Amino acid sequence: MSDALHRSAAAGGSAPPRPNAVVAVLAFAGIVVSLMQTLVIPIVPELPRLLDASASNTAWTITATLLAAAVATPVVGRLGDMYGKRRMLLISIASLIFGSVVAALSDSVVPMIAGRALQGLAAGVIPLGISIMRDVLPAERLAGSTALMSASLGVGGALGLPSAAFLADNFDWHVLFWTSAALGAVALALVLTLVPESKVRTGGRFDLIGALGMATGLVSLLLAVSKGGDWGWTSGSVLGLFAVAVLVLVAWGFYELRTRQPLVDLRTTARRQVLFTNLASIAFGFSMFAMSLVLPQLLQLPEQTGYGLGKSMMTVGLVLAPQGLVMMAMAPLSAAITKSRGPKITLMTGAVIVAAGYGLNIVLMSEVWHLVLVSCVIGGGVGFAYGAMPALIMGAVPASETAAANSLNTLMRSIGTSFASAVAGVVLAQMTTDFGTTALPSENGFKVVMAIGAGAALLALALAAFLPSRRPAAQAVATAGDTGGGDTGGGRSGPVEVSGAKS
Structure with a gap:
């Protein structure tokens, strides 16, 4: 089936009337979901008092979201391929809204954890959005649109922290979750109104x-x-x-x-382009999150330490917010390099920039502007890399497996961030300095974490070097649905349904 016929069938026989609106709505939905992940950070120290529970129990408000997202992301992606990506996108956003309302009405730890788990079930929105773009947008629009959608993960996280800190400082903490519910409702309405359903389905049994x-x-x-x-x-x-x-x-x-x-076609996942993209995604997830752990602590530690800057959580959010804007600004540049040189070069460029940002951080960490600069450099590199990953995945898998493959790639990034949190926690707990009766992470401890973050970015660079050199991503993505991906290997068995017909 030719690309034109494939896309015509995928869109139900006609091109989507407002492609710009489709991209904007899907990116907005991605930002709303990523906002949810940073929502509780400003109130974490206060949760034991607010919920009348121990710190170990309130920590589950973070852990529950992580676990729910890890389980939901691959499952929702596969269900999207089978029963409709827009349908699963709507269900995911509805879960975010419901979870936000449950958390907003809670005053004890159990309903709060339940609400946060329901919010975590919405983590599949970004890979589903990328997959919808592949099915309904013209091929020439894919690189830029998927780069923007992928960057929405970092954009929402960066913008969410100052917004959440402002709300927590000036209003009752429940307003955080009512705001999340309201934004989710707006996203749901926009998707219902402006985003068409893709007709590309795998069918089969779950x-x-x-x-x-x-x-x-x-x-x-x-x-x-x-x-x-x-x-x-x-x-x-x-x-x-x-x-x-x-x-x-x-x-x-x-x-x-x-x-x-x-659920996951491991033969497709083992193809060189998919395998090394996913491995690089783990390294990038690790590298990106290391910065999110180091910079806030450096900003908030007391000035008496000699390296802490003694700033408020609100200032932390404002320092990190430009990073999200840089990631969004990098999306069209990432897409341009991907179109001209291929996504492998884009991914490797991002890895070099991230490693350079961490190297810069080791020598520049004594002023607020130093940390703004470092976060923007690292954010720019992450923007390049996150824009290239969907193009690499979609260039190697059939159109009928796009949502599942993108969801697995998103899961790999999440696994990387989880390991970053664990490794940084161990390093900072072991490398401490005594200040009176308190032991705080030492300056060298932070530098070690930065060096590890740079090493993770260089590991991603090395892994990306093993990716096959290919023609520009727009062409690869356009033909992947016809060729069954690039590399040889078995695909998922069963018919692929397009507009009710089988091909």
Whole structure:
């Protein structure tokens, strides 16, 4: 099937009437979801008092969102390929709204955790949005549009922190969640009004056993990583969780290779372009989140330490906010390089910029403007990389598997951020300086974390070097649905439905 026919069928026989509106709405939805992830950061220290619970229990307001997102992202992506990406996008946004309302009405820890878990189920919005773009937009619009959608993850996170800090400082903390619900309702209405449903479907049967196995393995792994610092890395609970994760995920992999319609097509995932993009995504997720852990602490530590700047959470948010704007500004430049040189070059460029940003941070960390500069440099590099990743994935998988493949790539980034949090926590807990009766992370501890962040970016660069050199992404994406991806290998079995016909 030619590209023109494929896109005509995907759009229901006619081009979408307002492609600019489709891109804007999907990017807005992505920003709303990423805002949710930073929503509680300004009130985390106050949650034990606000919810009348212990700090260990209120920490689950962060962990529950992480675990729910890890489980939901690949499952929602596969369901989107099967039953409609726009349909699953609407369900995801509805979960965000419902979770926000539950949290807004809560005054105790259990409903707050439940609300945050429901919010986490919306994490699949960004990969679903990218997949919708592939199905309904003209090929020449894909690179820029998917780069913008991918960057919305960082944009929302960066803009969310100062906004949440302002609301928390000036209003009752419940307003944070009412605001999230309101933004979610706006996104839901806009998607219903302006975003068409893609008719590209895989059909088939949902792999429930595969979903349960993946959920069990991921929850065990991420729970061990996120709670290792609190429970002890050598404790029976953490070691047991790691053991369960390994055993379950290995068994899950064998099962997925043998079932006819797997949740994740591991043969497609093993293709060189998909595999190395996902591995680079883990490294980039690690590298990006390392900055998010270091800069706020440097800004907030007392000036008496000699390296802390003694600033408020509001100032932290304002320092990090330009990073999100830089990421958005990099989207068209990332797309231009991807079109002319291919997404591999774009990804490698982003890795070099991120590594340089961390190197800069090691020598520039004594003034507020230093940290603004560093966050913008790193944000620019992340913007390049995150714009290239969807193009690499979509250039190597069939159109009928786009949502599942993009969702898995998003999950890889999340795994990277989880490991970054764990590693940085261990380093900063071990490298401390005593100030009176308090032990605080030392200046050298922060520099070590920065060096590790630079190393993760260089690892992403090395992994990207193994990606196959290809023609520009717009052409690769345009033909992937016809060729079944670029590399050889088995695809998912079962018919692909387009506008009710089978091809």
